[in-house]
Amino acid sequence: MEGIVYCIVLLMVATISVSGETIKSVSFIFGDSLSDIGNNNYFSKALAKANYPWYGIDYGNGMPTGRFSNGRTISDIVAEKLGLPVPAAYMSPSTNEDVALKQGVNYASGGGGILNETGWLFIQRLSLSRQIELFEGTKFMLTKKIGEERTEKFLRDSVYLIAIGSNDYINNYLLPVAADAWKYSPDDFSDYLISTLRHQMTVLHSLGVRKLLFFGLGPLGCIPLQRMQTQDGGCQDNLNQWAVKFNSGTSKLINDLNSKLPGARFRFGDGLAFFTKLIQNPQQYGFNNSDTPCCTIGNYRPTLSCLAAASLCSDRSKYVFWDEYHPTDAANVVIAENLMPTLSFGHENTTTPASAPAPASLPSPAPSASPSPS
Numbered sequence: 001m002e003g004i005v006y007c008i009v010l011l012m013v014a015t016i017s018v019s020g021e022t023i024k025s026v027s028f029i030f031g032d033s034l035s036d037i038g039n040n041n042y043f044s045k046a047l048a049k050a051n052y053p054w055y056g057i058d059y060g061n062g063m064p065t066g067r068f069s070n071g072r073t074i075s076d077i078v079a080e081k082l083g084l085p086v087p088a089a090y091m092s093p094s095t096n097e098d099v100a101l102k103q104g105v106n107y108a109s110g111g112g113g114i115l116n117e118t119g120w121l122f123i124q125r126l127s128l129s130r131q132i133e134l135f136e137g138t139k140f141m142l143t144k145k146i147g148e149e150r151t152e153k154f155l156r157d158s159v160y161l162i163a164i165g166s167n168d169y170i171n172n173y174l175l176p177v178a179a180d181a182w183k184y185s186p187d188d189f190s191d192y193l194i195s196t197l198r199h200q201m202t203v204l205h206s207l208g209v210r211k212l213l214f215f216g217l218g219p220l221g222c223i224p225l226q227r228m229q230t231q232d233g234g235c236q237d238n239l240n241q242w243a244v245k246f247n248s249g250t251s252k253l254i255n256d257l258n259s260k261l262p263g264a265r266f267r268f269g270d271g272l273a274f275f276t277k278l279i280q281n282p283q284q285y286g287f288n289n290s291d292t293p294c295c296t297i298g299n300y301r302p303t304l305s306c307l308a309a310a311s312l313c314s315d316r317s318k319y320v321f322w323d324e325y326h327p328t329d330a331a332n333v334v335i336a337e338n339l340m341p342t343l344s345f346g347h348e349n350t351t352t353p354a355s356a357p358a359p360a361s362l363p364s365p366a367p368s369a370s371p372s373p374s
């Protein structure tokens with residue numbers, strides 16, 4: 001079934017000529033399971049996959065797509081609202097330079113984090129550094145196809161979304177066996193993440209990225225997975241505080257990069273305050289449940305329990321959470337709508353900005369901490 005869909009996409013794309021004027025801006029997506037649209041399905045050993053029912057029940061024909069939701073991801077919805085095509089999954093065999101030019105590319109991978117070691121429990125996933133390397137490869141292929149000048153313009157005009165960081169806490173720092181938790185206080189860990197991000201965003205800028213939106217963390221302590229671990233089912237306030245701290249540090253980082261990197265129009269999308277209001281007062285936004293997953297076989301943790309044997313809530317549009325970690329399509333819509341005003345990149349500056357100071361190279365300057373067996 002999937003094969004047929006890919007073939008059709010390929011045929012459609014093959015008929016589109018890539019002559020100078022037809023190249024429009026697209027979006028490129030980096031991130032974790034909140035934005036993965038099927039990349040992990042191509043990893044034989046990845047444990048974080050959403051390729052079974054009831055994932056995708058409200059998307060297209062209702063078959064699983066690899067999205068960790070009943071329907072669309074936030075990035076899908078943002079791309080739609082910006083009038084941009086939904087980018088193609090990087091790992092899909094049909095994603096080539098023509099597809100990248102037409103639709104953009106999504107490199108997001110469930111279980112991935114800012115840090116390379118994050119998500120090692122899931123065996124296979126793409127870290128943010130790896131996703132940036134793959135983007136560099138895409139740029140190389142595009143340059144061969146349409147030349148350097150047009151590639152630079154195409155990349156400069158495109159929109160970049162990054163939503164990542166939750167796994168660095170949930171599937172790294174908070175794990176009982178995580179070496180990072182023994183090395184860093186919560187504040188130092190946040191600084192470590194932000195210094196790694198500074199390097200990663202500088203690399204992206206050196207590759208030609210200008211219009212970038214970074215989505216901050218949501219209220220991590222209120223996701224059903226974390227609530228199940230408290231006596232009374234309440235939120236874990238310390239975790240929410242860490243998210244606040246990470247967000248304010250990232251917001252400062254982005255202001256700083258905008259002042260230092262020529263032509264950078266980086267934005268910080270803070271959904272935390274809104275998401276918290278949505279959880280505290282779901283009725284106000286048309287929801288009826290914000291503390292338990294719609295799809296679950298019960299209070300099992302720490303893995304996803306939205307399995308084929310799970311029972312579904314009666315009205316998926318009334319639940320904020322689809323599974324233990326991820327919002328429903330309906331919640332993604334209201335969160336994306338709330339973030340849209342952040343997505344104004346201002347007017348296009350047609351004067352080609354001076355090129356980046358020194359082309360940064362990928363190896364992260366952060367201290368290497370790698371308990372990863374993968």
Ligand SMILES: *[C@@H]1O[C@H](CO)[C@@H](O)[C@H](O)[C@H]1NC(C)=O
Nearest residue numbers: 283286287288289314315318
């Ligand atoms: C919310 O759910 C409860 C049961 O869980 C139900 O009794 C109530 O009618 C629902 N309210 C709305 C507005 O859907």
Ligand SMILES: *[C@@H]1O[C@H](CO)[C@@H](O)[C@H](O)[C@H]1NC(C)=O
Nearest residue numbers: 262263349350351352353354
């Ligand atoms: C456009 O960018 C150039 C180079 O960075 C800068 O000198 C100029 O002031 C910018 N113009 C506007 C309108 O922002």
Ligand SMILES: *[C@@H]1O[C@H](CO)[C@@H](O)[C@H](O)[C@H]1NC(C)=O
Nearest residue numbers: 116129130362363364366368
């Ligand atoms: C992280 O992984 C990338 C390759 O994806 C590598 O280039 C980089 O050196 C690694 N960083 C650390 C701190 O190990």
